[in-house]
Amino acid sequence: xxxxxxxxxxxxxxxxxxxxxxxxxxxxxxxxxxxxxxxxxxxxxxxxxxxxxxxxxxxxxxxxxxxxxxxxxxxxxxxxxxxxxxxxxxxxxxxxxxxxxxxxxxxxxxxxxxxxxxxxxxxxxxxxxxxxxxxxxxxxxxxxxxxxxxxxxxxxxxxxxxxxxxxxxxxxxxxxxxxxxxxxxxxxxxxxxxxxxxxxxxxxxxxxxxxxxxxxxxxxxxxxxxxxxxxxxxxxxxxxxxxxxxxxxxxxxxxxxxxxxxxxxxxxxxxxxxxxxxxxxxxxxxxxxxxxxxxxxxxxxx
Amino acid sequence: xxxxxxxxxxxxxxxxxxxxxxxxxxxxxxxxxxxxxxxxxxxxxxxxxxxxxxxxxxxxxxxxxxxxxxxxxxxxxxxxxxxxxxxxxxxxxxxxxxxxxxxxxxxxxxxxxxxxxxxxxxxxxxxxxxxxxxxxxxxxxxxxxxxxxxxxxxxxxxxxxxxxxxxxxxxxxxxxxxxxxxxxxxxxxxxxxxxxxxxxxxxxxxxxxxxxxxxxxxxxxxxxxxxxxxxxxxxxxxxxxxxxxxxxxxxxxxxxxxxxxxxxxxxxxxxxxxxxxxxxxxxxxxxxxxxxxxxxxxxxxxxxxxxxxxxxxxxxxxxxxxxxxxxxxxxxxxxxxxxxxxxxxxxxxxxxxxxxxxxxxxxxxxxxxxxxxxxxxxxxxxxxxxxxxxxxxxxxxxxxxx
Numbered sequence: 231x232x233x234x235x236x237x238x239x240x241x242x243x244x245x246x247x248x249x250x251x252x253x254x255x256x257x258x259x260x261x262x263x264x265x266x267x268x269x270x271x272x273x274x275x276x277x278x279x280x281x282x283x284x285x286x287x288x289x290x291x292x293x294x295x296x297x298x299x300x301x302x303x304x305x306x307x308x309x310x311x312x313x314x315x316x317x318x319x320x321x322x323x324x325x326x327x328x329x330x331x332x333x334x335x336x337x338x339x340x341x342x343x344x345x346x347x348x349x350x351x352x353x354x355x356x357x358x359x360x361x362x363x364x365x366x367x368x369x370x371x372x373x374x375x376x377x378x379x380x381x382x383x384x385x386x387x388x389x390x391x392x393x394x395x396x397x398x399x400x401x402x403x404x405x406x407x408x409x410x411x412x413x414x415x416x417x418x419x420x421x422x423x424x425x426x427x428x429x430x431x432x433x434x435x436x437x438x439x440x441x442x443x444x445x446x447x448x449x450x451x452x453x454x455x456x457x458x459x460x461x462x463x464x465x466x467x468x469x470x471x472x473x474x475x476x477x478x479x480x481x482x483x484x485x486x487x488x489x490x491x492x493x494x495x496x497x498x499x500x501x502x503x504x505x506x507x508x509x510x511x512x513x514x515x516x517x518x519x520x521x522x523x524x525x526x527x528x529x530x531x532x
Numbered sequence: 533x534x535x536x537x538x539x540x541x542x543x544x545x546x547x548x549x550x551x552x553x554x555x556x557x558x559x560x561x562x563x564x565x566x567x568x569x570x571x572x573x574x575x576x577x578x579x580x581x582x583x584x585x586x587x588x589x590x591x592x593x594x595x596x597x598x599x600x601x602x603x604x605x606x607x608x609x610x611x612x613x614x615x616x617x618x619x620x621x622x623x624x625x626x627x628x629x630x631x632x633x634x635x636x637x638x639x640x641x642x643x644x645x646x647x648x649x650x651x652x653x654x655x656x657x658x659x660x661x662x663x664x665x666x667x668x669x670x671x672x673x674x675x676x677x678x679x680x681x682x683x684x685x686x687x688x689x690x691x692x693x694x695x696x697x698x699x700x701x702x703x704x705x706x707x708x709x710x711x712x713x714x715x716x717x718x719x720x721x722x723x724x725x726x727x728x729x730x731x732x733x734x735x736x737x738x739x740x741x742x743x744x745x746x747x748x749x750x751x752x753x754x755x756x757x758x759x760x761x762x763x764x765x766x767x768x769x770x771x772x773x774x775x776x777x778x779x780x781x782x783x784x785x786x787x788x789x790x791x792x793x794x795x796x797x798x799x800x801x802x803x804x805x806x807x808x809x810x811x812x813x814x815x816x817x818x819x820x821x822x823x824x825x826x827x828x829x830x831x832x833x834x835x836x837x838x839x840x841x842x843x844x845x846x847x848x849x850x851x852x853x854x855x856x857x858x859x860x861x862x863x864x865x866x867x868x869x870x871x872x873x874x875x876x877x878x879x880x881x882x883x884x885x886x887x888x889x890x891x892x893x894x895x896x897x898x899x900x901x902x903x904x905x906x907x908x909x910x911x912x913x914x915x916x917x918x919x920x921x922x923x924x925x926x927x928x929x930x931x932x933x934x
Contacts, residue, residue, distance in 0.1 A: 441809030463831030467838030474842030485853030
């Protein structure tokens with residue numbers, strides 16, 4: 231009899247434990263939860279801390295409350311001006327309505343696969359509506375905003391076109407869509423490199439040409455100045471020489487005055503002194519005339 | 533009294549009274565005091581028989597409810613309780629902050645020092661290093677000896693960015709960040725993998741900032757680089773704030789912004805060409821700096837020379853004129869005599885040293901005198917010596933003077 235009592239007691243204790251542990255649960259600051267009773271949603275719990283529930287019949291389904299991430303695969307897309315561009319985007323979203331989330335996707339894998347499809351189609355649509363230059367400009371932000379709005383409209387259930395999303399949405403909210411890379415396809419890269427090279431070559435040529443042009447100008451200016459300076463100087467020099475000569479002539483004339491004949495004699499005599507020098511002259515003289523007038527005859531009256 | 537499952541001699545003390553026997557030595561050889569250590573925690577290691585035995589003791593044998601086992605139980609329970617309570621002590625480092633959660637709910641922060649929290653599962657503390665500055669590198673990895681081809685490819689894609697004018701540049705930058713010390717709990721609770729968010733947000737931000745600019749401003753100037761750093765920093769911070777990530781971006785450093793390696797030669801060639809342009813121009817300037825002053829110097833010289841000539845000519849004229857004037861005076865006093873005197877004096881001086889030949893032309897009529905003239909120094913006379921028909925000019929003068 232004690233044995234039976236023992237086992238019942240044990241059983242009771244075990245049951246007590248199960249009830250105890252089954253009726254309290256803690257919700258972390260990072261979590262939100264649904265209380266389910268036999269699969270039916272009874273309650274949404276968003277406050278963290280200690281909570282109670284019915285043991286055994288109710289269970290807690292937890293969801294993340296934090297900002298979650300999803301990265302889209304890079305895809306090649308076409309812009310409105312027929313340029314090809316590879317876009318790689320990431321999304322940040324939150325579960326705001328766990329009930330809806332539970333009813334539509336229930337887990338992250340499924341969410342990601344639905345999101346992937348929605349994101350791709352939205353990005354494709356938005357990119358196809360702008361030229362490449364917009365993506366590479368100040369307006370890049372605007373493009374990202376557009377994509378975000380498109381995706382949000384779908385996941386919130388505001389836009390139920392083509393059955394992309396269920397009515398009422400997924401219970402999530404897109405907080406941010408960012409374009410990571412927007413690169414041109416590899417074939418274009420080569421073309422770009424080629425263009426970059428030719429542009430640089432052109433720049434280099436321009437530099438050299440301008441350099442030469444400037445240099446020639448500098449040299450020509452210098453040469454011109456040189457010629458002008460010398461010409462001016464020569465001109466002034468000639469004038470000065472002329473002045474000197476004129477003045478000298480004036481002085482000579484003043485000195486000669488009324489004695490041109492004597493001047494002729496005197497100046498000639500000077501000239502003889504300087505021109506008839508030893509070494510370059512041989513004199514052949516006749517007696518009886520000029521210097522040798524008194525030579526050859528007896529002195530006295532000739 | 534009763535022979536339980538263990539049989540043997542149990543006496544009135546039950547299993548614990550035996551000490552060495554029975555379950556005391558069984559699968560849980562922990563001694564008397566430890567048997568009661570988990571009154572509310574079914575311990576998988578303890579055999580169920582322990583519990584059963586205890587229950588049996590409590591329920592099955594009321595007469596054995598005496599002090600000793602109860603006291604042992606109580607002592608054990610108390611000891612366990614103390615240990616459990618003591619597990620609530622923890623230390624917060626001077627660089628850290630403690631984030632306290634009670635049953636999962638955020639209840640507050642704790643500052644550095646020795647702290648206490650209600651032991652788990654009631655409370656838990658996560659320590660965050662709010663003073664340390666962390667770095668995220670993008671477009672490069674410092675200290676990397678990576679020969680992994682896949683890693684290389686990824687790095688290559690990371691660092692090549694498109695500029696606003698559809699050119700490609702290589703960018704390498706790093707982001708220095710801290711956990712927001714005012715609200716460190718945001719870092720833990722708002723974003724799943726807040727730290728991991730930084731890299732994609734930063735890369736996206738830098739690409740956006742680069743895409744707004746033409747390649748010229750990305751590559752060249754220092755002030756532009758600063759602007760890029762600031763813009764990127766602000767963009768990353770705005771985005772992370774919108775996420776509520778609790779991260780503070782200290783600084784963005786743009787470490788590398790170069791043309792892609794495929795075209796870097798072409799860029800270097802441009803630099804070289806620019807330098808060449810300078811060199812060519814400098815050479816021209818050097819030339820100009822030589823030529824112009826030289827010309828001015830020459831000009832001066834020419835003028836001086838002319839001046840000198842002028843002065844010399846005038847002085848010579850004045851000298852000669854003065855000399856003449858003084859001679860003229862004498863001439864006027866005795867014209868004939870002065871003239872003759874001057875003539876004879878001059879001839880005397882002139883004829884003194886020159887070779888002379890005295891020839892009486894009257895007495896040699898009928899015969900042609902022939903005599904070789906000495907070879908003179910001057911070229912005109914040299915010509916004359918070769919050609920006997922030429923009569924030197926000297927001869928005329930000698931014969932002509934009256």
